[in-house]
Each structure stands twice: as structure tokens, then as C-alpha cells.
Amino acid sequence: DAEITQxxxxxxxxxxxxxxxxxxxxxxxxxxxxxxxxxxxxLRLIHYSxxxxxxxxxxxxxxxxxxxxxxxxxxxxxxxxxxxxxxxxFCASSRDLSSSYNEQFFGPGTRLxxx
Amino acid sequence: xxxxxxxxxxxxxxEGESSSLNCSYTVxxxxxxxxxxxxxxxxPExxxxxYSAGEEKEKERLKATLTKKESFLxxxxxxxxxxxxxxxxxxxxxxxxxxxxxxxRLQVFx
Numbered sequence: 520d521a522e523i524t525q526x527x528x529x530x531x532x533x534x535x536x537x538x539x540x541x542x543x544x545x546x547x548x549x550x551x552x553x554x555x556x557x558x559x560x561x562l563r564l565i566h567y568s569x570x571x572x573x574x575x576x577x578x579x580x581x582x583x584x585x586x587x588x589x590x591x592x593x594x595x596x597x598x599x600x601x602x603x604x605x606x607x608x609f610c611a612s613s614r615d616l617s618s619s620y621n622e623q624f625f626g627p628g629t630r631l632x633x634x
Numbered sequence: 635x636x637x638x639x640x641x642x643x644x645x646x647x648x649e650g651e652s653s654s655l656n657c658s659y660t661v662x663x664x665x666x667x668x669x670x671x672x673x674x675x676x677x678p679e680x681x682x683x684x685y686s687a688g689e690e691k692e693k694e695r696l697k698a699t700l701t702k703k704e705s706f707l708x709x710x711x712x713x714x715x716x717x718x719x720x721x722x723x724x725x726x727x728x729x730x731x732x733x734x735x736x737x738x739r740l741q742v743f744x
Binding site for chain 2 (some may be wrong): 550552554559560561562563564567570577607611613615621622623624625626627628
């Protein structure tokens with residue numbers, strides 16, 4: 520069965536370190552998204568990609584970067600982790616806008632703690 | 635500004651006690667309204683997509699409806715296993731991006 524996986528599921532790091540969160544999907548979807556989820560804010564879009572070599576900033580992109588070298592993977596990098604980036608991170612994927620069924624499917628999440 | 639507001643924030647129901655969750659939205663050019671269920675420690679799970687006012691979708695004890703300004707998720711005779719956070723999201727204009735509400739946390743007691 521097709522799925523979307525994230526790793527690690529839990530991560531503790533220190534302020535200033537570079538951290539990379541992995542996201543891998545086997546849906547063969549063109550679109551991939553990264554969100555963070557915090558109490559009181561719901562899911563907020565960090566970065567997204569509509570295909571290989573395409574990346575775009577979401578509403579809370581400062582301090583984060585992504586790259587898309589293939590269809591299946593969209594790693595999220597925190598260049599210099601800050602305590603404000605402590606959160607739960609979700610990756611999602613969907614078919615492109617031309618499809619009639621383009622709901623987003625979510626991964627299980629990564630809980631990141633920055634000390 | 636595009637916005638999604640869900641109410642109530644939390645809802646406690648007795649098993650079998652039907653109720654509704656509300657999702658109101660302000661967005662230019664709605665291209666779909668989505669309902670998700672999220673269990674603690676897990677990612678959101680897709681439930682429904684609604685595209686036009688008057689549309690309804692059903693799945694087991696859940697029914698989603700859509701008007702020009704809001705959507706309702708009706709829960710009929712809920713069971714404890716329906717306890718979860720229910721998220722509403724809208725797709726904006728001619729994009730694949732979603733704007734999420736902050737969710738309604740539903741607890742159903744036996």
C-alpha cells in the first residue's frame with residue numbers, strides 16, 4: 520500500500536544545531552508539503568513543492584529550507600535550531616490541481632524539541 | 635484575509651448524544667473544503683471534501699454539509715471511538731495550499 524513516512528519520529532536537539540527531518544512518500548504525488556502544529560495555532564504551512572526542483576515558501580518559512588531532488592522525498596532542514604521551533608512537524612502529499620481528487624495525505628509526524 | 639474558524643474548541647458528549655461541529659470560512663475563490671480527523675500522536679486522516687454549497691457527504695456516523703459561508707460536521711449517535719480532534723481546511727484560489735482551522739476536540743463518554 521502507498522504511504523507517507525517521516526523520520527525520526529522524535530528528536531531532541533540543542534539550540535544552534537542543524538537538523539534535517541525526512542519525509543518519503545510512495546503515492547507518486549507531485550505535491551508535497553511541510554506543516555508545523557502548535558497549540559492554539561493549528562497546522563501552519565512551512566514550505567511546499569509542486570514537483571522536482573520546485574520549492575515555495577509558506578506562511579512560516581523563516582529558519583527552514585527544503586529541496587526536492589526526486590518525486591518521493593522532501594527533507595526539511597532547520598539551519599540553526601531555535602527554541603521557538605520546538606513543535607510537531609507533519610509532512611503531506613497530494614495529487615496536483617488538475618486532478619479531481621487532490622486531498623492531502625499526512626505522515627505520522629515528527630516531534631522536535633530544541634533545548 | 636483568508637481565514638478558517640472552528641467552533642466549539644472542545645465538545646464533550648455522552649455516547650448516543652448527537653451534535654454538530656462548525657467550520658466558518660472567509661476565502662476568495664473556494665476550491666474545496668476538507669474535513670480531517672486527528673487522533674493524539676498521529677497525523678490528520680482525511681474524511682471528506684466538499685466543493686459547492688448544498689453538497690453533503692456521509693461516512694458512518696458522520697455527515698458533512700457546506701454552505702457559502704460555513705460547513706457543519708454532524709455526528710449522529712456518537713461512540714467513544716469517535717473521540718478525536720476534527721480539523722477543517724479550505725483550499726485557496728487556484729493553488730494546492732490549504733488553510734486549517736485550529737480544530738474541535740471531541741470527547742465521547744460511555
